[in-house]
Amino acid sequence: MKSLVLEKKDELSLRDFPAIDREEEVLGPRDVRIKLHTVGICGSDVHYYTHGRIGPFVVKEPMILGHEASGVVIETGSEVQTLKVGDRVCMEPGIPDPNSRATRLGMYNVDPAVRFWATPPVHGILRPTCVHPEAFTFKLPDNVSFAEAAMVEPLAVGVHAATKARVKPGDIGVVMGAGPIGLVTALSALAAGCARVYVTDLAEKKLEIAESLSPAITGVNVAKEDVAALVKRHTEGWGADLVFEATGSPKAAAQVFEPLAPGGCVVMIGGQPDPVSYDAGAAMVREARVENIFRYAHVFPRCVAMLSSGAIDVKPLITRTFEFEDSVRAFEIAASAPPADVKMQIELPQ
Incomplete structure (x- = not known):
């Protein structure tokens, strides 16, 4: 299954990524498997593409990009209770150590051990499917689109x-x-x-x-x-x-x-x-x-609720959408920082 891979600074490719395929064969009891639908292009993704690093996070080997995402649950672990196959969802991309001091204090976003999509050495989700914990996967109301849901992360x-x-x-x-x-x-x-x-x-x-x-x-x-x-x-x-x-x-x-x-x-x-x-x-x-602030904590359900109620409308911020096969070109355009664009998104094949 093809993924969008940052091979090294200034070099992207769409190719199979066998390591991810093997990793995603494992579904834990409290995990869900998600078919990705829409992924936003974030400034950090572009910065890794153009600079190869952000502060101490350096791309030392090929890495899949993307962390603003929505999709559909296609499989659930044996202990999952709040989600079922067919549920439309968005996903919080940072997974902390549940036993860390930061997490126990409620500041899981500053846990030094947090694993965050598309932050080296953790792969992102510009790929067909991913496995993610139920606790960081949020069901979407019917009136929130996949595109809006991929805006929940920013x-x-x-x-x-x-x-x-x-x-x-x-x-x-x-x-x-x-x-x-x-x-x-x-x-x-x-x-x-x-x-x-x-x-x-x-x-x-x-x-x-x-x-x-x-x-x-x-x-x-x-x-x-x-x-x-x-x-x-x-x-x-x-x-x-x-x-x-x-x-x-x-x-x-x-x-x-x-x-x-x-x-x-x-x-x-x-x-x-x-x-x-x-x-x-x-x-x-x-x-x-x-x-x-460093990223966010405890706000994804609030964001989904505000999108559903109309308290916040992010649709005007989505200025361009690309097909997955055009992902490399999408990043080239994003790197040029067009003044008329706010958020570009990529739709994966369904």
């Missing part, structure tokens, strides 16, 4: 960020970055209660997409306008209650406190490959609270 980042921010009804938020994570963070902040969210970027097309998501979103091109000055004009000089840094840009990270109101909160989301400057004085005079 949406989980935004929901986790909004949760850590402790959004209150009527808060004013700023999201730095109008990429997929920035936009799901803006939607999550609004769903959590923000009255208005300012989304910043350099790409006009992405800002247009951001503003199309809700009348409560204001796009700000930071090449033309100072977001801190704009927010203060609109808040009688007070500033934003919340600032979410979702660019991964050192320049943006160095400016997180500028639009922030006294007593406000900054949530660091964007991955920084190197240490960034931190204006301790600006944080101090505001008594700012700073939160950091």
Whole structure:
């Protein structure tokens, strides 16, 4: 069965992967076997393709990509109780050690032993089937499509960020970055209660997409306008209650406190490959609270419920869909970062 394999930096192929085929013959008593339907292309997948590494995670041998996924249960283990064959599902891609201290404290996402799809040396799921624990597989309501379900993984980042921010009804938020994570963070902040969210970027097309998501979103091109000055004009000089840094840009990270109101909160989301400057004085005079997130924990069911109820609509973020046989071309296009695209997805043969 063919998989999308990152052979090495800048080299992808669609080919059989015998090791995965053998591994997936084993179905544990609390596992389910899933036929993959839709897989999103994440920025981390593209970064492994173009750079061969993310921080300490280095691609040293061929690796299957993909971790944003939905599919159908085709087999269940002997002790599985909540899922059955035919159930449409999405899957949380990080599997922790159930006995680790982090997991027992409820912070399973920071378990050093977590095995996360498409993070070396763990293979991803741009392949026909996978075996996954029942505990990290979530049944979809009938009104949530496979494409929307494959958006639950990035949406989980935004929901986790909004949760850590402790959004209150009527808060004013700023999201730095109008990429997929920035936009799901803006939607999550609004769903959590923000009255208005300012989304910043350099790409006009992405800002247009951001503003199309809700009348409560204001796009700000930071090449033309100072977001801190704009927010203060609109808040009688007070500033934003919340600032979410979702660019991964050192320049943006160095400016997180500028639009922030006294007593406000900054949530660091964007991955920084190197240490960034931190204006301790600006944080101090505001008594700012700073939160950091690493992926997410305990939010997948919340995300599915919000998609089903209509509290969050991710459909406008899905801007292009490719067939599985076009996966290599899809990654080449994604690596070129087209300004009009937010989330590209790949559909596998059914």
